[in-house]
Amino acid sequence: MTRLSAFALGAALCASLTAPAVAQDVVDAVERDRRGDIVVEGDRIVDGEEVGRLGRDITPRPSTSQDPLARFQRPICPGVWGLSPENAQLVIDRMYDNAERAGVDINEDPECGANVWVIFVDDPQETFQQLRDENAFLVRGLDYWKRKAVTEQEGPVLAWNVIGIYNEEGMPVASPSETAAAATDARALGDGIPGNTVTTMSRTRTAIRQDIELSVMLVQRSAIAGLDAVALGDYATMRTLAQTRPPRRENAYDTVLTLFDEDDVSPPDRLTDFDLAYLQSLYSSREDRPSRMALRNVDELMEIEARAEE
Template sequence: MMKPPRLSSLLACSAAFAVIALSAAPLAAQDAITEVEQALDPEVEGGQDIVVTGELGEMHSQAREQARDITPRGGSVAAPLARMQRPVCPGVFGAETRTAYEIIGRIRSNAERIGHEVIRGEPCTANVIVAFVDDPHDEFEQLRDADHYLADGLSFWDAKRVRETESPVLAWNVTTMRNRDGIASNGNPPTFASTAISRTELGVREDIDVSVVMIRRDAIEGLDTIAIADYVTMRALAQTLTPEGATELGTILELFNEDVEAPPFRLTAFDEAYLTSLYREQANAPSRVALRDVGRLMERGSE
């Protein structure tokens, strides 16, 4: 049996792509793509409803603690959290065409629901990449060895974290530090001249340029495209970590966690509140400000 082509060699062919569905025939023209998108309903009904109960204030405490657990330590609560600034353009590698569009449709729908812009109906360069591969660790090393833009921008510590991940999924975000107006600076570390700094507004922001989620093919058995897309949403639109064991409020990030007997298979109330809180604030808001409304948004959603 012929081995599937490596992700690194395929992506080297072109940096401008919107969808890569290499298990199926080549993609149709844009009008056909639009027709397929219209035939698919990204707002698929069903899934698990996460119901949270407790005394007033308890939800805020649990939400704050869980948000802290899934957010990488930035060294300071005053540091900005990474998020996307450009409109979301998902791309899928290693799936049949219809499956790819179902995943893309759901990711777009999720992004719009939390208040972020997406690209529809026109070609775009993917900044959220979902790849189904045989060996995510091997593919990651191939990208690093090739100095590919999908992995070359990672710091030593970020690359180390990816390498040491013991999971059928590898996920990372390539980010750039910019000033509040979106201007990047050369240098390591980057330096900026700014006087627009306060307790609630920083002089810098951290932009996610591209997010990659590699999933081992044999790990998706029994999962539908909505579960996969929701998981990708939480790993791609924010820098998040997989929690150890089951969480108090539930999160789609538990999807591939073998220690969780019945993980959520959809974005939970916590997940949507986390992303909504992050994207409703200014990009240069300190992390303590960006995530301060998670509990409040969950309470509002349960009313």
């Protein structure tokens, strides 16, 4: 199911990439009680504290600990630009395989409109600036501060997510800054302060959810020499299906997010047990769970994956 775009960002890269290996089936060894908790039997083989430290390292801090983590609610549809059609398809197929393993809904329509873009260009920073100048649809949903945060990213990859805020019924909700501005106007006019009317908000459930509407990743062509389609697809999976960043410190566990780290002599070029468990944890939990309570079972999911591989 190839989804390629003809918009002009530069000449297509025709480098030959290695065909991907067949994605491993994930053995479902998860037992859930009526509350949805995960039960793992046997000796612990994963350090939960170290896993939590890595999870915090790669997850940008939300505005408050009460805000939920962003994720896709609609089925994903990846699109690749800047590779030959054959190699682009390999990356797309790999991303679909990964999404299914992680429990992310996929759009199987061959003509679906891409909401995940992986774009290979000569200069990601220059391309991003061009997109900003043209107010292209790929950046139209980013406010000033989010655009600024993209330009501050270092390395050969720029990635961002366009996020919409909704209530539990799926109705759009104003962002905190928009709500504050509206409240100021309402006070000036003597009107009531606007808000999001909910009936089920609690300590374990927020009043909102944060939906990733569009994910984009720009990759510098010169940085992919020696990488195959599986590596590119796996890295793109972690940067686009969740709001993540490369780790900023040394950690006890590996992640494919270090793929372009110049200081890492031999970074993993495949999704690690941690990576897969991170995505599975994100997408199996409630979409309105506060971020302070999210990703608490990544270590258990890693243990399940490790035991399945034994």
